Amino acid sequence: MAEKFGKRELEDVIWGATLLGAGGGGSPKNGLKLLEDLLKASPEGVTLISPEEFGSEEYAVMVAGIGSPKVLMEKGFGPEAIYAFEAISSLQALAGKRITHLYPGELGGFNVMPPFYVAALKGMPVVDADGCGRAVPELETTLFYLYGIPSSPCAMADSKGNIVIFYTRNPMDSTMAENIARHVSTAFGMGAAFATWVVNGEELRRALALNTVTLCRRVGAAIREAKERGGDPVRAAVEAVGGVELFRGKVADISTRTVEGFDFGRFKLEGVGGYQGKTLTVEFKNENMVVWSGEGEALATVPDLICTMTLNGTPLTNADMEVGMEIAVIAASASEKWRKHPEGFKVWKHILEKMGYTGDYVPVK
Amino acid sequence: MSLRIGIDVGSTHTDAVIVDKDNRLIAATKVVTSPDVTSGVLEALTKIVKESGVDPSEVAAAMFGTTHCLNAILQRKDLARVAVIRIGLPATAAVEPMVDWPPDLRRAVGDLKFLVEGGHEYTGEEISPLNEARLREICREVKGKVEAVAITSVFSPVNPDHEVRAAEIVREELGEIPVTMSSEISTLGLLERENSAILNAAVTFVANRAIQAFLEVMRSLGLEKAKLYLTQNDGTVMEAKHAAKYPIFTVATGATNSLRGAQMLTGIKDAIVVDVGGCTTNVGMLVKGFPRESTIHVEIGGVRTNFRMPDIFSIGIAGGSIVRVDDGRVCVGPESVGHELVKCGLAWGGNVVTATDVALALGVMSIEDPNCKPELARRQLDPELARKAYEIIVEGVEYAIDRVKTRPEPMPVILVGGGSLMLPTRLRGASKVIRPEHAQSANAIGAATAKTGAQIDKAYSLEHLSREKALEDAKISAVAKAVEAGADPNTVEIVEIEEIAMPYLPGNAVRIRVKAVGEIKL
Structure with missing residues (x-):
């Protein structure tokens, strides 16, 4: 069913996506800035359609930002997304594919928004699905990779309108695609947009996480409403995502190091309230990968979502976390698309091993 | 020539002290803060000079901690109209300057904004x-329509060249007008830095007027x-002519003055400081003798900013x-009788129950004031109510201490x-609770004994x-700034260096903060 998503709905989407970004997915502050701008172009918002409404002969594309959040904070974001979208659209038109829809590549406080921005300016609808059902650190840890949606050709653009289109020899070679994209974004001053993963209705339903934009909206709305009526926003979030509350504590320590453009690190919590006297440690590579109890037991792992929010109801990315904050850790089941695929855990193993985790997938109940 | 005067404007009282060269307290006084702030400050200054009987020519410095600029922003009063110039096209056009400002504040600064081609990449x-x-x-378009200019260029914290050049051009075209360059105010984050620069430009007016008023009264008192100094957000002072720019x-x-005063009075460099005033209690942390600073964006008057705040x-x-x-x-607070306590409080014969009355009734405090009669409070207050209210007061303060504390271990x-x-x-x-002598004048003592910094x-x-x-470049700039703010070059030292890695940026981009x-x- 098609539905108009205006200011209120999209704000809820941004906060819900921040939680479901599982520690990554970009800053909600930048997402909210993009929303302000989107509403100037299209005050009534953007139409969202369900995956079932999206025809098998229709084509949708993903648009996202790439680069550094620091650059985004200086140069803003917007024109590059339009340039990248237009480049991929003309290219696909040559192949007889007319792009009429957009969808987000992943969930996250910023990353969920670029397709809505482009959709608003182009007067197109967004499909209620995304390529990960969460935020992810690598192209290899996407549902696109798992289900064989090629990342080539890919269009990239900067805010001046410089455009690069590239093909990889093997369309599924995400390592090469990622490598090229990083070098191009460096040339673009570390602030760029990219557009790729063109899918038709059948492919979208087969490969993507479905109905995840409306899920973000429900989660965001549940948190907001709990705050408005003075309830417990953490409990509301747990119920809305259908997950479990793992911990409530004060951030005692955060250690990070940047390796090849990724934030590796861990944060440690000291329990408050019912968790007094206990500790919890979360390891992340941009996104949260594994949670250890104080006794050294792995309580949850990727691809399930290890999400954080402050006790007073602000979903949190690792980049915004600070020592001294009181936060809750919530675990939620990953999309069925991850859980049902035989490789759904395997693609994450090389990251987990770097963090000293060699065990099996620990599914959230 | 060895005395210093410190004055601090609070929401209810304006405090003044005089200290000698060994930071010993010579005199202290307080007056009620006036709505216009200036007359209260002048009253406190006049009072302390006259009452103490010190020889005015012995006073070497006067340090003022004042709320003129904050009030101007909060009340949208006496703000300069600012030409807002952003250098960054073709990037940065997506979000307009001042887009999320409260409309009344935007109007108060004139709402004149311009985007110009220029700016830098993160590489410089x-x-x-x-x-x-x-x-x-x-x-030429804004000539005669504005009283100040704020210039913000993309990535100016990496390369300020375009801001510097633009400021030169503005002065060539508009003559002597206050020009704020964003790179001198704060750091990365274009919108927040731009907001900070605009606010700085907007309060140059009111700051200059206050400084002139202070100087006049200082002259009239001999x-x-x-020398006149203004205290700043990080617990140091800057000379008036520097303060007029920033x-x-x-x-x-x-x-921050209270925090610094607490440090002076106790000699303790790492502690939690609880400053109980008339309307609010502020809790902060001293780290190596200076107030810990916030790492998140702070809103002022409804505007998101990113300059350093305690x-x-x-x-x-x-x-x-x-x-x-x-x-x-x-319930206790947040409504307060403020300085009317000595009229409305139960212990002063009034009919409003205040937190002070509760403490007096329970006998946990005494006040040296002949008009204050604790028995009046004791007689009228239900002991159960008093006990419950006191519990709320203590719990509130303990909660604030816990919020400020980043480690579980107890602290002084x-x-x-x-x-x-x-x-x-x-x-x-x-770990222990210390209430130093002269605790009620800690704020003014903090101002009087402050060092200069940048x-x-x-x-x-x-x-x-x-x-x-x-690192060398950052240290040299910080020292130069401190000297510009009025520090003796022979005594300047670097008290803090912070390196912040910038994620996702290749080529090892870093932010360096030096104090x-x-x-x-x-």
């Missing part, structure tokens, strides 16, 4: 050349040899807080401020520069 290379012709056009750095000085947690529970029963529940807690007598000598989270927060791309060179502090140069 030009995005596009600065469009000087367009800049001159803008200047304080001709005394007035935004004075907006949070009330809380990390202060405030609660609406203080000496004048009104105690009442709502639906069977006991220093109590200062006029209302601090009502707090107990044992608090949760405190900090810089710059971004460097280490692609064409070694880390050592970058330099020295003795005031007399």
Whole structure:
């Protein structure tokens, strides 16, 4: 069913996506800035359609930002997304594919928004699905990779309108695609947009996480409403995502190091309230990968979502976390698309091993 | 020539002290803060000079911690109309300057904004050349319509060249007008830095007027040899002529002066400080003798900013807080009788129950004031209500201490401020509770004994520069800034260096923040 998503709905989407970004997915502050701008172009918002409404002969594309959040904070974001979208659209038109829809590549406080921005300016609808059902650190840890949606050709653009289109020899070679994209974004001053993963209705339903934009909206709305009526926003979030509350504590320590453009690190919590006297440690590579109890037991792992929010109801990315904050850790089941695929855990193993985790997938109940 | 005067404007009282060269307290006084702030400050200054009987020619320095600039922003009064110039096209066009400002504040600063081609990449290379012709056009357009200019260029914390050049052009076209360059105010984050620069430009007016008023009264009192300083957000002071350029750095000085005063009075460099005033209690942390600073963006008057501010947690529970029963529940604050305590409080024969009355009734504090009669409070207050209210007061303060504390281990807690007598000598989270002598004048003592300082927060791309060179450059800039602010070059030292890695940026981009502090140069 098609539905108009205006200011209120999209704000809820941004906060819900921040939680479901599982520690990554970009800053909600930048997402909210993009929303302000989107509403100037299209005050009534953007139409969202369900995956079932999206025809098998229709084509949708993903648009996202790439680069550094620091650059985004200086140069803003917007024109590059339009340039990248237009480049991929003309290219696909040559192949007889007319792009009429957009969808987000992943969930996250910023990353969920670029397709809505482009959709608003182009007067197109967004499909209620995304390529990960969460935020992810690598192209290899996407549902696109798992289900064989090629990342080539890919269009990239900067805010001046410089455009690069590239093909990889093997369309599924995400390592090469990622490598090229990083070098191009460096040339673009570390602030760029990219557009790729063109899918038709059948492919979208087969490969993507479905109905995840409306899920973000429900989660965001549940948190907001709990705050408005003075309830417990953490409990509301747990119920809305259908997950479990793992911990409530004060951030005692955060250690990070940047390796090849990724934030590796861990944060440690000291329990408050019912968790007094206990500790919890979360390891992340941009996104949260594994949670250890104080006794050294792995309580949850990727691809399930290890999400954080402050006790007073602000979903949190690792980049915004600070020592001294009181936060809750919530675990939620990953999309069925991850859980049902035989490789759904395997693609994450090389990251987990770097963090000293060699065990099996620990599914959230 | 060895005395210093310190004055601090609070929401209820304006405090003044005189200290000698060994930072010993010579005299202290307080007056009620006036609505216009200036007359209260002048009254306090006149009073302390006259009452103390010191020889005015012996006063070497006067340090003022004032709320002029903060009030101007909050009340949208006396603000300069600002030409807002952003250098960054073709990037940055997506979000307009001041887009999320409260409309009344935007109108108060004139709402004149312009985007110009120019700016830099994170590497320091030009995005596009600065469009000087367009800049001159803008200047002619705003001539006579603005009293200040704020210039913000993309990635100016990495490369300020376009801001510097633009400021030159503005001065050529508009003559002597206050020009704020964003790179001198704060760090990365275009919108927040731009907001900070605009606010700075907007308060240059009111800051200059206050400084002129202070200087006049100092002259009339014979304080001709005394240098005038304004206290700033980080707990140091800057000379008046420097403050006139960077007035935004004075907006949070009330809380920091108390923290610095607590440090002076106790000699303790790492502690939690609880400053109990008439309307609010501010809790902050001293780290190596200076107030810990906030790392998150702070909103001022509804505007998101990113210049350095002290990390202060405030609660609406203080000496004048009104105690009442709502639906069977006991509440304390946030409403307060403020300086009317000595008229409205039960112990002064009034009919309002205040936090101070509760403490008096329970016998946990005494006040040296012949008009204050604790038995009046004791007789009228239900003991159960008093006990419950006191519990709320203590719990509120303990909660604030816990919020400010980043480690679970207990820390020393220093109590200062006029209302601090009502707090107990044992608090949760405190390894010990210290209430120093002269605690009620800690804020003014903090101002009087402050050092001069400055900090810089710059971004460097280490692609064409070694880390050592970058650090050296940052230190040199910080020392130069401190000297410009009035520090004696021979005493300046670097008290803090912070390197912040910038994620996702190749070529090792870093932010370096350096704070330099020295003795005031007399």
